[in-house]
Amino acid sequence: MTEAAGIVVALQANYLEVELDQTPEQGPSRLLCTRRTRLSHRGKAVHVGDRVHVEAIDPVQARAVVSGVAPRSSWLTRPQVANVSLVLVALAVDQPAFDPDQASRFLLTAERTGSPVQLLLTKGDLLGEEQRSALVQRLQGWGYEALVISSQTGEGIEALRQLLQTTELAVVCGPSGVGKSSVLNRLMPHLALRVGAVSGRLQRGRHTTRHVELFSIAPGARVADTPGFNRPELPADLSELGLLFPELRTQLDPWPCRFRDCLHLQEPGCGINRDWERFALYQDALMECADLSRPSRAG
Ligand SMILES: Nc1nc2c(ncn2[C@@H]2O[C@H](COP(=O)(O)OP(=O)(O)OP(=O)(O)O)[C@@H](O)[C@H]2O)c(=O)[nH]1
Ligand SMILES: [Mg+2]
Numbered sequence: 001m002t003e004a005a006g007i008v009v010a011l012q013a014n015y016l017e018v019e020l021d022q023t024p025e026q027g028p029s030r031l032l033c034t035r036r037t038r039l040s041h042r043g044k045a046v047h048v049g050d051r052v053h054v055e056a057i058d059p060v061q062a063r064a065v066v067s068g069v070a071p072r073s074s075w076l077t078r079p080q081v082a083n084v085s086l087v088l089v090a091l092a093v094d095q096p097a098f099d100p101d102q103a104s105r106f107l108l109t110a111e112r113t114g115s116p117v118q119l120l121l122t123k124g125d126l127l128g129e130e131q132r133s134a135l136v137q138r139l140q141g142w143g144y145e146a147l148v149i150s151s152q153t154g155e156g157i158e159a160l161r162q163l164l165q166t167t168e169l170a171v172v173c174g175p176s177g178v179g180k181s182s183v184l185n186r187l188m189p190h191l192a193l194r195v196g197a198v199s200g201r202l203q204r205g206r207h208t209t210r211h212v213e214l215f216s217i218a219p220g221a222r223v224a225d226t227p228g229f230n231r232p233e234l235p236a237d238l239s240e241l242g243l244l245f246p247e248l249r250t251q252l253d254p255w256p257c258r259f260r261d262c263l264h265l266q267e268p269g270c271g272i273n274r275d276w277e278r279f280a281l282y283q284d285a286l287m288e289c290a291d292l293s294r295p296s297r298a299g
């Protein structure tokens with residue numbers, strides 16, 4: 001066999017790590033690949049999650065060349081992952097403290113994929129019963145059924161395993177230090193991923209995970225660990241923004257406003273209900289987007 005199909009499971013400097021769809025009778029199923037120059041010239045970046053065609057397989061050195069990339073079914077902008085079928089937004093109940101603005105930025109980024117979004121509340125062991133159900137209820141108001149987990153006590157871990165085992169490609173993303181790598185270790189102890197303590201007054205994470213990597217959790221089911229970061233950008237498309245808030249999205253079908261391009265601020269004939277927690281955040285996000293999309297005045 002000199003050519004085959006596979007999926008990019010990691011990037012390292014200029015190399016792509018590709019796992020083949022079919023384990024070859026002889027030789028390794030994981031190959032370190034370069035790209036055909038034709039691919040680089042077309043400026044087509046290849047990312048983790050991309051389905052690729054590999055050629056010139058050298059089974060002894062476990063090397064090959066990526067010669068083609070299949071069209072993507074979805075795209076997560078940050079962390080960059082292709083063909084995502086579920087985005088798990090991991091947020092800690094504490095350490096680091098729950099931050100609604102930051103949480104929303106992660107959720108909006110996740111919603112832009114068009115794939116289902118599941119909110120994971122990590123470190124459930126750090127919060128009392130009452131405060132916990134208050135937080136879960138608050139998130140229901142945002143349109144999310146949060147799954148509370150703890151890598152320390154094991155709470156919620158089997159429910160998460162069931163979800164992941166039936167998902168082709170799930171991505172765990174969220175701020176640094178919320179326990180993304182810890183939960184994958186709890187699910188798959190053989191991974192032995194590096195974890196880092198949170199520190200400082202703000203109990204921030206230390207950016208322990210440095211690269212996106214896919215791991216296999218069941219046949220046909222993979223999950224990505226990703227590097228945490230603290231403040232995702234807001235989407236720049238104003239007209240799309242409302243659809244990224246589930247609690248607003250449900251109000252927009254059928255369209256309740258007089259004007260097709262209503263942004264639900266002060267327009268006449270706007271038919272949405274403004275009585276939801278994140279409405280203020282939606283307004284702020286619109287303002288920020290508008291500032292971003294205004295053409296620069298230089299020259
Ligand atoms: N109390 C408690 N601590 C946890 C839990 N899960 C993880 N931690 C701790 O949180 C810290 C950060 O965990 P990591 O798994 O490295 O966090 P991460 O989200 O992967 O962080 P980055 O890789 O930097 O993005 C470690 O000290 C863990 O021991 C949990 O369920 N409960
Ligand atoms: Mg990590």
Ligand SMILES: [Zn+2]
Binds near residue numbers: 256257263267272
């Ligand atoms: Zn409106």
